[in-house]
Every structure is written in structure tokens, then in C-alpha cells.
Amino acid sequence: MSKRPLILVTNDDGITAPGIRALISVMNTIGDVVVVAPDSPQSGMGHAITVNATLYIENVEIDGKQQEYSCSGTPADCVKLAVREILDRKPDICVSGINHGSNSSINVIYSGTMSAALEAGIEGIPAIGFSLLDYNWNANFEHCKPFVETITKQVLEHGLPDGVVLNVNLPNLNGEDIKGIKVCRQARANWVEEFDKRTNPMGRDYYWLAGKFVNMDNGEDTDEWALANGYVSVVPVQFDLTAHHTIQKLNTWKLN
Amino acid sequence: MSKRPLILVTNDDGITAPGIRALISVMNTIGDVVVVAPDSPQSGMGHAITVNATLYIENVEIDGKQQEYSCSGTPADCVKLAVREILDRKPDICVSGINHGSNSSINVIYSGTMSAALEAGIEGIPAIGFSLLDYNWNANFEHCKPFVETITKQVLEHGLPDGVVLNVNLPNLNGEDIKGIKVCRQARANWVEEFDKRTNPMGRDYYWLAGKFVNMDNGEDTDEWALANGYVSVVPVQFDLTAHHTIQKLNTWKLN
Numbered sequence: 001m002s003k004r005p006l007i008l009v010t011n012d013d014g015i016t017a018p019g020i021r022a023l024i025s026v027m028n029t030i031g032d033v034v035v036v037a038p039d040s041p042q043s044g045m046g047h048a049i050t051v052n053a054t055l056y057i058e059n060v061e062i063d064g065k066q067q068e069y070s071c072s073g074t075p076a077d078c079v080k081l082a083v084r085e086i087l088d089r090k091p092d093i094c095v096s097g098i099n100h101g102s103n104s105s106i107n108v109i110y111s112g113t114m115s116a117a118l119e120a121g122i123e124g125i126p127a128i129g130f131s132l133l134d135y136n137w138n139a140n141f142e143h144c145k146p147f148v149e150t151i152t153k154q155v156l157e158h159g160l161p162d163g164v165v166l167n168v169n170l171p172n173l174n175g176e177d178i179k180g181i182k183v184c185r186q187a188r189a190n191w192v193e194e195f196d197k198r199t200n201p202m203g204r205d206y207y208w209l210a211g212k213f214v215n216m217d218n219g220e221d222t223d224e225w226a227l228a229n230g231y232v233s234v235v236p237v238q239f240d241l242t243a244h245h246t247i248q249k250l251n252t253w254k255l256n
Numbered sequence: 257m258s259k260r261p262l263i264l265v266t267n268d269d270g271i272t273a274p275g276i277r278a279l280i281s282v283m284n285t286i287g288d289v290v291v292v293a294p295d296s297p298q299s300g301m302g303h304a305i306t307v308n309a310t311l312y313i314e315n316v317e318i319d320g321k322q323q324e325y326s327c328s329g330t331p332a333d334c335v336k337l338a339v340r341e342i343l344d345r346k347p348d349i350c351v352s353g354i355n356h357g358s359n360s361s362i363n364v365i366y367s368g369t370m371s372a373a374l375e376a377g378i379e380g381i382p383a384i385g386f387s388l389l390d391y392n393w394n395a396n397f398e399h400c401k402p403f404v405e406t407i408t409k410q411v412l413e414h415g416l417p418d419g420v421v422l423n424v425n426l427p428n429l430n431g432e433d434i435k436g437i438k439v440c441r442q443a444r445a446n447w448v449e450e451f452d453k454r455t456n457p458m459g460r461d462y463y464w465l466a467g468k469f470v471n472m473d474n475g476e477d478t479d480e481w482a483l484a485n486g487y488v489s490v491v492p493v494q495f496d497l498t499a500h501h502t503i504q505k506l507n508t509w510k511l512n
Contacts, residue, residue, distance in 0.1 A: 047366055048366075084449045084451055195337065238499040241442060
């Protein structure tokens with residue numbers, strides 16, 4: 001495109017997280033950046049939206065020249081507010097992240113980072129969620145930058161099919177150890193929870209959600225395989241959740 | 257099956273909502289019921305989980321003989337806690353709802369009701385989310401009951417394909433005006449937000465999320481068509497979000 005693209009940047013770790021600052025620095029080299037991101041961490045918020053509470057937006061200055069707004073809502077709220085209330089025109093692309101931690105495989109379902117990308121996709125905006133497999137607040141995002149740049153530029157060049165956004169995960173390796181970028185499918189995996197049960201000072205039991213990730217999918221075409229083997233994984237993700245292949249079978253049931 | 261099935265019941269409107277009480281009354285005629293549901297309304301929570309806060313469970317008695325637990329977490333948390341901490345064995349089925357309001361079409365993405373069903377599906381439990389197209393707290397659920405019973409019994413008889421749960425929506429009509437049950441695909445529709453901007457007593461602007469639902473999909477095989485034409489819609493929903501049909505095209509991009 002001839003003029004600089006308008007880029008909406010958001011995340012779920014909050015507007016001051018190092019991951020979004022790294023993402024903004026890459027996007028500033030590609031286009032005109034507007035940031036609308038949660039004012040506090042929203043990890044695990046899935047596709048939550050704020051339906052019974054008020055939403056606040058604050059114009060803030062954190063670093064650099066880009067316009068930035070912190071928002072009291074969820075990542076999906078941020079995208080809705082950006083499109084309807086903040087931006088003068090539809091952005092050319094929406095990028096979300098870089099998340100502090102994996103959103104590969106089934107994690108896509110729980111991910112605030114990806115829900116922001118999906119929300120943009122629903123609005124007809126090409127969108128990408130980026131995540132680094134390092135949960136530390138002070139994770140090093142430097143090696144992510146060239147991959148983020150390549151994938152973003154390819155999306156700007158080719159667009160994305162209607163109803164599809166990209167879920168990009170980056171392995172926690174030195175840049176030179178990353179073998180490349182692989183287009184994958186979502187691995188069939190889940191979390192096996194092991195709740196940590198404790199008693200509070202008032203004598204009441206409570207729980208912490210904890211657990212381990214179990215991958216039952218040995219396919220070499222999955223995101224889990226790619227990440228375990230040193231690749232950046234790119235999964236095209238859709239928000240038509242229909243299991244089309246099962247409709248014929250369900251029509252054989254005695255429903256009427 | 258020879259012995260009575262074990263049925264996990266949950267929702268997102270909270271354990272005292274009339275919709276879940278109607279669902280429980282149907283399930284008591286089919287099997288042994290255990291209720292684990294949020295202690296307060298969780299609408300619009302999407303697939304949120306509680307990762308940085310404590311979770312409480314309370315054994316409560318509301319009506320009837322079924323075991324009931326109220327939980328401080330989200331619908332997805334309820335299912336995780338039920339499976340790992342409350343139930344002695346894996347339930348034969350998980351039903352969620354009956355939601356006060358539609359979860360058809362794109363609403364499935366934002367729905368706490370459906371996230372509970374999806375969470376159960378991820379755990380390998382056949383699961384159904386039920387929703388009535390009436391947002392009133394005092395909605396009449398009586399006419400839903402025979403359809404809820406039929407669909408639940410069919411799922412218990414046939415099981416569900418791996419990775420698939422059902423999203424059932426019921427039109428807000430008198431029972432005799434409902435034409436039957438239709439297996440459908442999710443319509444391509446979205447919400448066009450119209451934020452309601454106000455100023456609080458301290459002079460600060462805030463927003464309410466509001467908007468209208470726009471269906472751009474005229475297909476007669478969609479849930480929106482079925483509901484508009486007096487049918488109960490059943491959409492098989494999957495949590496593999498991969499847009500498999502786009503992988504080949506993405507592989508033509510210059511990613512490496």
C-alpha cells in the first residue's frame with residue numbers, strides 16, 4: 001500500500017507490559033500506531049466483554065510518539081472502543097501482544113490476547129495475536145521482533161481470508177536458534193488441573209487454579225510440534241465454531 | 257444406559273437464576289444431578305478463567321434433593337472445580353443454562369454458558385449449552401423443557417463426536433408455536449456497538465457497551481434462520497479453532 005498503514009495495538013497483560021512495548025516498537029517501523037490496551041493485566045479473560053459495568057478510557061503517554069489509550073475493560077472491549085470511539089477510520093491491521101506466555105493449542109480459548117485479535121477479525125480487520133513462550137514479566141522480546149515484522153508485513157500485503165485471524169507463538173530461544181516460521185494447526189491438548197486447596201485465616205477453604213499442560217497430539221503439523229522443534233508457529237484461527245463435518249450425523253438423530 | 261446418568265449442571269447467570277432451576281428440574285427426571293454454578297451473574301465472561309485470584313466453593317441447598325455448590329469463579333472455573341474437586345467420577349453429561357438470552361451466531365464467542373459447555377467438552381464430557389431468546393430474569397422456561405429433555409436424551413444415547421459440544425437456542429414462543437428442532441450452522445453476524453457515553457458526578461467520561469445485532473447471513477441452514485422461523489436451533493460447536501482450509505494458502509506466503 002502507498003500510504004502508511006494504520007495499526008491498532010492491544011494486549012491482555014496491560015498497557016505497560018514489556019511485551020506490548022516491544023510490539024509497539026516494531027509497529028512504529030511499519031505504520032502509524034494507535035494503542036488501546038487494558039489498564040491492568042487481563043490474562044485468562046477469554047473473550048469476556050463488559051456488559052454490566054462502566055468503561056473508562058484515558059489518553060496516556062508512556063514512551064514514543066504513538067497515540068495511547070488505557071482502558072478499564074477487557075481486551076475485547078479495547079478493540080470495540082478503539083473502532084467505535086477512538087479511531088477516525090478502520091485500522092488496516094490489529095496486532096495483539098506480545099503476550100507473556102504461550103497461547104498455543106487449547107490456550108487460544110482462554111486467551112485475552114487472542115480474543116482481542118478475534119474481536120478485530122469479527123469487525124473485518126486483519127488481525128494477529130503474538131505470544132512468547134516465557135511467562136516472566138521481564139522476558140526478553142528482542143529476538144521476536146524480526147518474526148513479528150515479517151508476519152505483520154505479509155498480512156498487510158496479502159490480507160487474511162474473511163473470518164480468519166492468526167495465532168502466532170514464538171519459542172523462548174535465542175534468535176539464531178529459531179529455525180523459521182511454520183503454518184500449523186492447533187494441537188489437541190488440554191490442561192489437567194490440580195487445584196491447590198488452602199485454608200484462609202478465617203478458617204474457610206479456598207482454591208488456587210493450577211495444573212499441567214498435556215498434549216495428546218503427536219502430529220508434526222501442530223503448533224506444539226513446531227514450538228518444541230524451534231519454529232515460530234502460525235495457526236489460522238476462525239470464529240465460526242461450527243463443527244460442519246458433524247451436521248450430517250446429527251441429522252440422523254431422533255430430534256423431532 | 258442401565259444405571260442413572262450422572263449429570264453436571266452449570267450456567268452463567270448464577271446458581272439462583274430461574275433458567276438453571278428449570279434445567280435442574282428436567283435433569284432430575286433423567287439422572288442424578290450435581291449443580292456447580294457461579295454464586296453471581298457471569299454474563300459476557302466468555303471463556304474466562306480465574307488465574308490470579310482465589311476460588312471459593314460453598315455447599316448450598318436451594319430447592320430439591322440434588323447436590324448443589326455455588327462457586328466464586330467463572331462458568332469455566334465451575335466445570336474445572338466440579339471435575340477435579342467435587343465429583344467422584346466423570347459425569348456422563350454436562351448441561352449449561354438455560355441462559356437468559358440468546359447465544360446464537362457470534363454470541364457463542366462471548367457466552368459464559370457456552371464456555372462452560374466447551375470446558376466440559378475439552379475434558380471429554382458430552383456437553384450442551386441451552387439458551388432462551390428472552391433476557392428477562394422472570395422469563396418463562398416451561399415450554400423449553402420438552403426440547404431440553406429430547407436433546408439431552410439423544411446426546412446420552414448417541415454421545416458426541418470428540419471435540420464437539422452442542423449450542424442449543426430456543427425461540428421465545430409458546431410451546432405449540434415451536435415447529436421443531438433444526439441442526440444448523442452458526443450464522444455470520446456481529447454486533448455493531450453504539451457506546452453510550454456519559455459523564456460521572458466527578459466530571460469524568462465513561463461508556464456503556466450497547467449495540468445492535470446485525471446478521472449478514474441469509475442462509476436457511478443457519479441458527480438465525482431457524483430461530484426466526486420458529487425452530488429450536490442446534491449448532492455443533494468445536495474448540496479446534498484452526499481454519500484448516502486456509503493453511504495451504506498461507507503456505508504460499510514468503511514467511512521464511
